[in-house]
Amino acid sequence: MAAGLASCPACGIDVALAAVLLERQALSVIPAGPGTPFVGDAMLSRFGEFLMKQGYITAAQLDAALGRQRELAGAGVRETLGQVLLEMRVMTREQLELASVEQVQELQSALRSANVRLEQRVADRTRELEQAYRKLTELDQLKGNxxxxxxxxxxxxxxxxxxxxxxxxxxxxxxxxxxxxxxxxxxxxxxxxxxxxxxxxxxxxxxxRGEMVLRPAVMPVAEALERAVAALRDRAASADVMLACHPPGPGVCLMADPEKVRWVLDQLLDNAIKFTPAGGRIEAGAEPSGGRVRIWVTDTGPGIAEDRLPELFEPFHQLDGSATRRRGGTGLGLALVKMIAAAHQGTVSVETRPGAGSRFVVDLPAAP
Ligand SMILES: Nc1ncnc2c1ncn2[C@@H]1O[C@H](COP(=O)(O)OP(=O)(O)OP(=O)(O)O)[C@@H](O)[C@H]1O
Ligand SMILES: [Mg+2]
The missing domain is CATH 1.10.287 (Helix Hairpins)
Structure with a gap:
């Protein structure tokens, strides 16, 4: 074997050994029964073709060797094409080992060129995606302006x-x-x-633009909640929807911008009334939880399908365009609720199921 040439620079495996192992593996799937087609033929004939291409054997010698190999397989003896060629004295062991090394090297070189082409394509696609991303960012900026x-x-x-x-x-x-x-x-x-x-x-x-200005203050939650619910009582009544308030105790306070929190409550209640059909029920409440306060609004409205949840808090997204057009709005409410919650280091989440109503929960820092 040509020492030095014979190991893969990437993994260090002896390439001639790898070639023999591959051929053995292919042979293991050759059926022994006579007349049954060779499953591994394609691979073996490729080695045979390679030997022909390199001038080690002639087409007639290859045919003879493949025929002999088939014969042996029929008799239950599985031999590699190399072994058959050796036995037929068409090739010497040294030639065979050299040819195996050459074929593996050829395959490696083809693999390397394929990798280079692939890397080039990945680089091209990445560049295109970066350009598209830059364009989108620019458009987003223009939209914002x-x-x-x-x-x-x-x-x-x-x-x-x-x-x-x-x-x-x-x-x-x-x-x-x-x-x-x-x-x-x-x-x-x-x-x-x-x-x-x-x-x-x-x-x-x-x-x-990340420029939301907050004027945080200690604010009692019960008062804000009761005020927001009271302001919507008439609307709820004319929509024939029950509206119940479960304020927390007077000691439960937020450290938050009162105007923004009021706005969040209005948005959640507005949605609940807007999307809950007549005869439904809306409840709003809050409770302390660790150093936080969880404010929630539940409704018996249509609920939201799971696959639509990711877009719920995206600006200008309205889940059912036709229904929303009937009910008005721009699709900004929940996006703003999310922004306001985030500006307070808080979160907004929703538990909902189609046909089973929705429960929006805003988690904000409690006053120390
Ligand atoms: N309580 C709810 N029940 C069912 N769907 C809801 C509920 N709240 C919001 N949605 C869905 O989420 C969409 C986005 O709500 P969002 O408050 O952001 O916008 P909007 O209410 O349509 O408009 P805007 O708030 O600007 O007046 C709504 O259009 C609706 O499809
Ligand atoms: Mg809304």
Whole structure:
């Protein structure tokens, strides 16, 4: 054997030995029965072809050797093509060993080129993906800027409309007929909705830039919860949905931005009322848990399928476009709840099953 040439640089295995082992393994699946096709033929004939290509044997010698090998297999004797060629004195042992080494080296070289091609393709794909990622990041940035600019631009005229609407409603600009008063009230409600939407957009754009400003304070949870529930009682009643509050004891306090927590409660309750059909029940409560407070809102609404959960807290994602359009909203509520919870080192999670309602839980730090 050609020493030095004969071991794999990667794993150190003797390549001639590896070739013999491979051939033996292929032989082990050759059926002994005469007439049965060779399962390992392809591999063996490839070694035979290799020997031919290298000029060790002729086509006629290969045919004869394969025929002899088949004959032996028929008689229950399994021999490698190499052994047969040796016995037939077509090749010497040294030639055979050299040929095995050469074939393994050829295979290794083919494998190396395939690896190089593969690495090249991986590098190309990685570059393409990086470019796509950069483009997406850029688009995301543009979207953020757009939302931020538009919402700020909307706020200025909205403030004027709101101001004059208030003046009209108060009668400071002259007495109104009953119809005019009603129209002004409807306009006022529309302005409030727009104001809420613009507020959400501004808050989202600020949060997405990581610039959410918190003004943390010690805040009693019961009071915030009762206030949020009370504000939605009328809406729940007109939707024919029961609304129950389970406030914790007066000593349970959060260390959090009260305005933001109130906003979180409003969002969760708003969703619960929006998605729970008439006759349903909504409950809101909170309890201390270690150094944290868990605030929860449960409903008997439609619940959410498991495969939709990952997108639930993504901005602008509404699970059922048609139903949501009927119920309104932009799909920002839960994304903002998540941002606000995260800004407080808190979390928001949901336990839900289709047809079995939902339970949203916000976990926030308790006041020391
Ligand atoms: N309690 C719930 N029961 C069933 N589905 C819900 C519930 N809360 C949220 N969802 C689903 O999650 C989606 C996202 O909720 P999210 O609050 O972010 O947006 P939205 O309520 O549609 O709009 P917005 O909050 O901006 O008014 C909803 O559109 C709805 O499909
Ligand atoms: Mg919502």
């Amino acid at each position: 757009f939302i931020s600019n538009v919402s700020h631009e909307l706020r200025t005229p909205l403030t004027k409309i709101k101001g004059f609407n208030a003046l009209l409603a108060s009668g400071d600009l002259g007495a109104l007929t009953v119809e005019q008063q009603q129209a002004v009230e409807v306009m006022g409600r529309g302005v409030s909705e727009l104001e809420r939407l613009v507020g959400d957009l501004i808050q989202f754009a600020t949060g997405a």
